[in-house]
Amino acid sequence: MTSRTAPAADTADTAPRPSSTWTGWGQWLALATMTLDHLTRYVLPEEWALDWAGSSLGRIAFPLFAAMVAWHGLFNTRNPLRYARRILVIGVVAQLPFMLMPRASDALLLNVCFTLAAGLAWGAWLRELLARYRRGELESRWLALAGVTTLGLWALLGDWVEYGHEGLLLVPLLMLAMHHLNRVGEPLIERLAAAALALPVLVVAGQMNATDMAKSFTVATCLAALWLAAGAHRLAPTVPLAMPRRLWLAWYPGHFALIALWLWLAGGLG
Structure with missing residues (x-):
């Protein structure tokens, strides 16, 4: 999910804004691997035995989307919350066809756009609170209260969104790690600190899937x-x-709608 708003301006941050050229490649790869995952899960016959594709290449999609959201939320938008709202709109449009996909459980599950939007909003809000605390505009007790409150919301929301609690954590942790990795200087202590902040990202990524193959693809994507x-x-x-921007915005809800139509025509939807 990309952002087209103006670059962020932070006078306290002297690190140069990194190039976002890689996200052009990331968009194509994310859509391709996501679509492959959903085709093998919902459309292709089980006798084709292609579930390995969803458990390997398909596991690239979510961490890649999360990385692009974190990247743009950090470096390419003045208003991360507005960016999160745009992602949320896509999620709302996609929710109905997403709910038509066959699942083992009938419980309500919000699609991945809700996960990404909530993670971005959480990460951006915490960054703003910390900035205000460093400027002396926020007392430590209120900062602590805000942190505890957001953890409570995370615990509640994690049962309702795709990729669960780990998915909600991924964007804020990526934002934290990317920020410090981009700013890291020559001193060894800075490099060690940045590496330490990258570790939670890899740990959470490793907890997001059941099989070793799926874990390895998710962790490798985050590492990249x-x-x-x-x-x-x-x-x-x-x-x-x-x-194309319209293709990027429409693909997620659109491909679910096409899959739902295919399943209905094939008698797969009751």
């Missing part, structure tokens, strides 16, 4: 995103064909 924040973003060439 952290590497980009640490400086590898400079190596990414411009994507030959930029993702």
Whole structure:
């Protein structure tokens, strides 16, 4: 999910804004792996035995979406909450066709856009609170109360969204790690601190899936995103064909609607 708003301006942050060229490639890869995952899960016959594709390449999609949301929320928008609202609108549009997908449980589950939007809003709000605390505008007790409150909301919301509690944590943790990796200097202590902040991202990513193969693809995707924040973003060439904005915005709800139509025509929806 990309942001087209103006670059963030933070006078306290002297680190140069990193290049976002890699996200052009990330958009195509995220849509391709997400669609592959959903096709193998909902459309292709079980006898084709292609579930391995969803458990490997399909596990790239969510952490890649989370990395792009965290990246743009940090470096490419003045208003992360407005960016989160745009993601939420896509989620609202996609929710009905998403609910038509066959599942083992009939319990209400909110699609991944709700996970990404909530994670971005959480991360952006915590960053703002910490900035106010450092400026002396917020007392420590109120900062602590806000932290406890958000943890309570995280505990409640995690049962209702796709990818659960781990999914909600991924964007805020990526924002924290990317921020420090982008700013890290030459002193060893700074490098060690940035590496330490990257570890929670990898731990959470490793908890998001059941199989070792799925875990390895999720962790590897997060590791690549952290590497980009640490400086590898400079190596990414411009994507030959930029993702059309309308296609990017419409693909998530649209592909679910097409899958639901296919299942209905094939008698897979009761």
